[in-house]
Amino acid sequence: MKLVLATSNKGKVREIKAMCKDFEVIPYTELIQEFEIIEDADTFKDNALLKAHAVFKALNDENLIVLADDSGISVEALHGAPGIYSARYGGEDATDKDNLQTLMKNIKATGVDSSPAFYTAAMAIVTKSSERTVHGWMYGTALTKAQGEGGFGYDPMFIPLGFDKTLGELDDETKRKLSHRSKALSLAKKILKTL
Numbered sequence: 001m002k003l004v005l006a007t008s009n010k011g012k013v014r015e016i017k018a019m020c021k022d023f024e025v026i027p028y029t030e031l032i033q034e035f036e037i038i039e040d041a042d043t044f045k046d047n048a049l050l051k052a053h054a055v056f057k058a059l060n061d062e063n064l065i066v067l068a069d070d071s072g073i074s075v076e077a078l079h080g081a082p083g084i085y086s087a088r089y090g091g092e093d094a095t096d097k098d099n100l101q102t103l104m105k106n107i108k109a110t111g112v113d114s115s116p117a118f119y120t121a122a123m124a125i126v127t128k129s130s131e132r133t134v135h136g137w138m139y140g141t142a143l144t145k146a147q148g149e150g151g152f153g154y155d156p157m158f159i160p161l162g163f164d165k166t167l168g169e170l171d172d173e174t175k176r177k178l179s180h181r182s183k184a185l186s187l188a189k190k191i192l193k194t195l
Contacts, residue, residue, distance in 0.1 A: 016067070039051065048124035071121040120137055145157070
């Protein structure tokens, strides 16, 4: 089964491919030219649906299944920010590093060195006749300093509950077992097997 990802984010593509070995997983940018998708919804779920529908429509092939993910981190000390704005928290053209630095600086500005935080991943599956969504969460602590070189995004500043290392320090196999994306993906795979 061909599963088209509504993302060109190399980190997400790599992670989803590693967890979906039963499917032929390809980013949509291997089939059509990359285009901008306006994510202006108020929730992770609705942004994932926006992306999945936009890519499904652009591909113009009813036999494909499109999987979109919208995810981010919410920090208690920042009243849930950055939340749905995680990908552009450091500004419109921000890199992962810019976003990371901005978040650590803003947490530090509240007068703390760490804060409870959690990741959310919403996944949308769109076919010619249906749309489904699932969620996954990962809880832990956000730090004001980066530790480790692994992963991507906010990984070097997030320690998952029950661990003493950041996602940037943990090995890929451990991360896969506890990540918000893998939890959402395990539910998505159950749906995919019924299609």
